[in-house]
Amino acid sequence: MAGVDDMVCFSLYAASRSTTQAYRRVLRPWDLTYPQYLVLVALWTEGPLSVRRIGDRLALDSGTLSPLLRRLERRGYVTRGRRSDDERVVDVSLTEAGEALRDEMHEVPRQIAECMGIGIDAARALMDSLHELTARVQAGNEATAS
Amino acid sequence: MAGVDDMVCFSLYAASRSTTQAYRRVLRPWDLTYPQYLVLVALWTEGPLSVRRIGDRLALDSGTLSPLLRRLERRGYVTRGRRSDDERVVDVSLTEAGEALRDEMHEVPRQIAECMGIGIDAARALMDSLHELTARVQAGNEATAS
DNA sequence: CTCCATTGACTTGTGCACAGTTCAATTGTG
DNA sequence: CACAATTGAACTGTGCACAAGTCAATGGAG
Numbered sequence: 329m330a331g332v333d334d335m336v337c338f339s340l341y342a343a344s345r346s347t348t349q350a351y352r353r354v355l356r357p358w359d360l361t362y363p364q365y366l367v368l369v370a371l372w373t374e375g376p377l378s379v380r381r382i383g384d385r386l387a388l389d390s391g392t393l394s395p396l397l398r399r400l401e402r403r404g405y406v407t408r409g410r411r412s413d414d415e416r417v418v419d420v421s422l423t424e425a426g427e428a429l430r431d432e433m434h435e436v437p438r439q440i441a442e443c444m445g446i447g448i449d450a451a452r453a454l455m456d457s458l459h460e461l462t463a464r465v466q467a468g469n470e471a472t473a474s
Numbered sequence: 475m476a477g478v479d480d481m482v483c484f485s486l487y488a489a490s491r492s493t494t495q496a497y498r499r500v501l502r503p504w505d506l507t508y509p510q511y512l513v514l515v516a517l518w519t520e521g522p523l524s525v526r527r528i529g530d531r532l533a534l535d536s537g538t539l540s541p542l543l544r545r546l547e548r549r550g551y552v553t554r555g556r557r558s559d560d561e562r563v564v565d566v567s568l569t570e571a572g573e574a575l576r577d578e579m580h581e582v583p584r585q586i587a588e589c590m591g592i593g594i595d596a597a598r599a600l601m602d603s604l605h606e607l608t609a610r611v612q613a614g615n616e617a618t619a620s
Numbered sequence: 621c622t623c624c625a626t627t628g629a630c631t632t633g634t635g636c637a638c639a640g641t642t643c644a645a646t647t648g649t650g
Numbered sequence: 651c652a653c654a655a656t657t658g659a660a661c662t663g664t665g666c667a668c669a670a671g672t673c674a675a676t677g678g679a680g
Contacts (some may be wrong), residue, residue, distance in 0.1 A: 339601045469589070627670105
């Protein structure tokens with residue numbers, strides 16, 4: 329009845345929501361959401377990025393990112409500005425406050441690791457499976473988009 | 475920097491969204507969302523359920539389920555009614571149209587399996603890892619709720 | 621140079637997800 | 651019985667996620 333495939337998807341759905349829940353708790357002191365944190369991580373590790381490039385990293389479109397970035401800007405963590413040599417592109421940069429968060433939040437990954445209670449080998453194996461799965465499913469999604 | 479733990483969570487997040495995307499495509503003929511489909515699967519396999527019990531199965535609260543069930547009711551797939559011996563409880567039952575979907579949609583799991591392209595052994599292994607992870611993280615989430 | 625297709629971001633509208641609140645029905649306790 | 655505590659559902663408000671549409675800037679092709 330409910331195929332194994334259905335069940336794999338539900339496992340993913342449930343696991344994803346429970347880890348997001350864990351982040352919600354850990355990020356509460358900064359009043360940041362998990363997607364907002366992901367954007368900050370991207371900027372911390374790669375420097376200023378266009379909206380498009382952030383979207384490539386996180387597989388999110390501008391419909392999701394525009395309001396999210398507006399909130400981060402309003403709170404003083406990032407600035408946005410159109411690129412002078414191509415006015416279509418909006419570059420997102422960290423402010424000093426945004427940079428400062430990097431140090432402030434350096435314990436976050438450890439806290440998350442703690443509540444996942446997973447060894448590094450198991451973590452890598454799981455990530456490999458998930459990446460492979462995501463790649464296949466995304467390929468299928470894009471193929472049928474045409 | 476970005477710990478392996480962060481990366482596991484992002485893998486989950488990305489994989490979950492890509493499979494939801496696959497469902498969106500497969501479910502399009504019926505104009506159903508993945509969470510709506512999950513509720514129907516629960517009712518197909520277990521018969522009438524209270525809102526609370528559906529929430530237990532899917533780890534969703536009434537804030538999510540109430541509007542979702544209202545949409546399914548408005549479209550004629552389920553009915554809702556307060557239980558006579560305990561007026562607090564709302565039981566959700568399939569209509570004939572809702573039952574009929576079960577046959578109509580029997581190809582859905584196969585279609586999902588196809589675009590996941592994963593063997594049954596790999597699927598079971600992945601599910602086991604995900605269930606274990608979810609259980610640990612949920613335990614951590616509930617512990618800190620107190 | 622002139623169109624025209626493409627690109628990048630934004631906006632609009634719908635539907636989850638979830639915290640927090642409200643409220644009535646029920647249950648437990650003195 | 652009275653009454654406090656609990657339970658089940660719904661509602662409110664915020665923030666993703668994403669489809670679809672708009673619009674200005676850009677980059678060809680003729």
